[in-house]
Amino acid sequence: MSDQNPAELHLPKIRKLLFGIFLILVAQVIYFAQDIVMPLMLGILVAFTLSPLVRLGRRMGIPEWISALLVMSSFGLVVALVLYTLSGPFTELVNSAPEIKAALSQKLSSVQSHLQSLQRASEEAAEVTGQSGDGGGAEKVVVDGPPVFTGLASTVAGSLGQIAIALFLALFILSIGKLFYEGIVKMAPTLTDKKIAVRILYDVEKEVSRYLLTITVINVCLGCAIGVALWFYGMSTPFLWGAIAALLNFLPYIGAVIGALGIGLTAIAEFPTLATALGAPLIYYALTAVEGNIITPLLLGRRLEMNVVAVFVSVVVWAWMWGFAGALMAVPILVILKVMSDNINSMKSFGNFLAAPVHDEERAAAETEPDDPPAKATSGDAV
Template sequence: MSAEPTPFEIHLPKIRKLLFGIFLILVAQVIYFAQDVIMPLMLGILVAFTLSPLVRLGRRIGIPEWFSALLVMTGFGMLVALLLYSLSGPFTDLVNSAPQIKASLTEKLSSLQTHLQSLQRVSEEAAEVTGQSANGQEKVVVDGPPVFTGLASSVAGTVGQIAIAMFLSLFILSNGKLFYEGIVKMAPTLTDKKIAVRILYDVEKVVSRYLLTITMINIGLGIAVGVSLWFYGMSNPFLWGTIAALLNFLPYIGAVIGAFAIGLTAIAEFPTLGMAFGVPLIYYAMTAIEGNIVTPLLLGRRLEMNVVAVFVSVVIWGWMWGFAGALMAVPILVILKVMSDNIESMSSFGNFLASPAQDEERAPTEDAKEKDDVGPPPKKAA
C-alpha cells in the first residue's frame, strides 16, 4: 500500500515555479543595475562571435590565432573610427541647425496650431455650456530636452564601454579554444560536456551568420537610402543613410523612429508639406522592401523568429539597457533559440521562439516520428 503524499510534496511543483519566478526577477534586477559592467561584456562576446569566422580563416592559411585576432580587431576598430570621424561633420551641422529646424517647423505647422487653438476654444465654450470651469485645468506644455545634445553626450559616455568590449573580443578571439574549453569543463557529466560543445559551436555559427548578414543588409539599406535622398535633394544624405543602417538593427521599431525623425527634418527643409512627406515615404518604402523581401531571402527560414518574441525582446532589453540593449536584443534572442534547440528542458521555449514557417516544417517530421514509434500493424492470426 503506497503512502499518501505529504502536503509539501503536493505543493512542490508550485514552489518550484515560484522559486523560478523569483530567480528570474533577481536576474533581471542584476542585469538592470549592473548594466555598466554586463552590457560591454555581452557586446564583446557578440562581436567575438561575429568575427570568429575571419580568425578561423586566418588560422587555416597559417596565420597564428593571436596575430589574426589582432589584425581583425584592428581593422574593425579602424572602420568604426573612420565611420565616426566621417559622421562628425554632418552631425555637427545637424546639431548647429537645430534652432533653425525648430523655427521652420513652428512656421510650417502654424496652420495646424491654428486649428488646434480653434478646437481648444470650442472645448472651452462647451465646458462653459455644461457648467464646468476651465480655469482650474492644467495646461500641458511639451518642451522636451535637446535631443541631439543628449545623444552626443550619450555617445561620449559609452566610449569606455566600447573599449572594454573591444578588448574582451580580442582576448576571446586570440584564445578561442581556451575560452571554449573553460566553459566545457564546467559541465558535470560527459553528456553535458557534449551538449555544451554543440551549443557553443552552434551559437558561434548562427550568431556570426546572422550578424554578418544583417550588417551587410543594413549597409546596403543605408547606401540605398542615402543615394535616394541625395537624388531627392535632402541635405546630409550620408548621415541619414548611416542612421537608417543603425536603426535597422531594431526590428519594426527602428523604421518607424527613422521615418519620423527624417520626416520632421524634411518638413523644416522643404518648402511644401507635399515635398516633405515624400522623404519619409522613400525611407519607409526602402525599409519595407528590405524587411519583407531582402532579409527573409538572405537569412532563410532557420533564422526567422516569432514576431511577438522579437518585439517583446526589443522592448525589454531597450528598457533595461537603452538603445544598446535594443540593438543586442535579437542576437541575444538568437542565442537563447540555439540553446533551446539543444537543451530538452527548454524545448517548449524554443517552440515559442520559432516562426510559424518553422513550426509547419517540424509538424511533418514529428508525425513521421510518431508513425515510426507506432510501427507496422500486427498481422492477423491464421
C-alpha cells in the same frame, strides 16, 4: 495509499518558484548593473560575430592572438573611420536644429492653430465645470530647460567608454580561442552535459555570427541605397540619413518607423511643399520594406525567422532596461535563447514559442520527410 513524501509532491512547484525568483534576480542585476553587464554582453556578441574570421586566420597558419589583433584592429578602425566621416554631417544637422524647428513651426502653423483652438475650448469647458486644474490659483513657473544637446557630450563619452570595454573583451575572447569555450564546458557536471554545452556554444557562435554578419551587410547596403536615393531627391546630408537608416534597421519593425518619421520632419522643413516633403520618407520606407520582406528573408532563410510577438516583446523589454543599445542587441540575444532552447529539452516549449509559425504547406512537407537517423535524433538529450 501512496508512500511518497508529501514534500516530494510539491517539489516541481518549488523548483518552478525558485526558477521564477532566479529570473527576477537576474533581471534586477541586468537592469541595475547595466553599465557593467551591457558592454560585457556586447563584447561577447562581437566575439561571436568575428570568430569565423579568426578561425579562418588560424587555418591559414596565423596564431590566434595575432589573428584576433588584426581582426579587432580592422574592426575598430572601420568604426572610427565611419564615426569620423559622419561627425561633420551630424554636427551640421545638430546646428541646423533651430532652423528646422522654426521651419516646421511655420509650415505646420495651421495644424498648430487647430490644436490651440482645441486647447482653449478644453480650458473653457474646464472653467465652466469648475475643474480648471490650476491648483487653486497657484502660479505656474516655467523653467527653461537645457538645450536638447547639452548632455550629448557626456552621453557620447560614456558610450565610447562602454564600446571600448566591449572591444577589449572581444579581443581577449578571440585571442584565447578554444580556451574560453573549454572553460565553460568544464563547468558542466557530466559528459552528456559537456557534449550539449559544446554543441550549444558552437551553434550559438554559428547562428549569431551568421545573423549579425548578414544583417550588417544588408543594413550597410540599405543605408547606401537610401543615401543615394535621398541625394538624388535633393535631401540635405543624405548619407548621414543613410547611416542612421543602417543603424535603425537593427531594430525590427520600429526602426523603419522612427527613421521615416525623422526624415519626414526634416524634409518638411527643407522642401517648399508638404507634397514634395512626403517623397523622402516614402523613399525611405519603400526601400526598408523591400529589404525586410524580400532581401532579408531570402538571405537568412527560415531557420533564423522568429515569432513576431517574441521579437517585438524582446525589443521593448531590452530597450526599457538598456535603452537604445539594448534594443539593438535584443534580436541577437533572442537568437542565443533560441539556439539554447533547440538543444535543451526542458526549454523546447520556449523554443517553439520563439520560432516563426509554421504554415500548413510547410507542416505537410515536414511530415512527409523521413525521420532523422537515430544518432542525430539522440544528440539533443536533456541536460
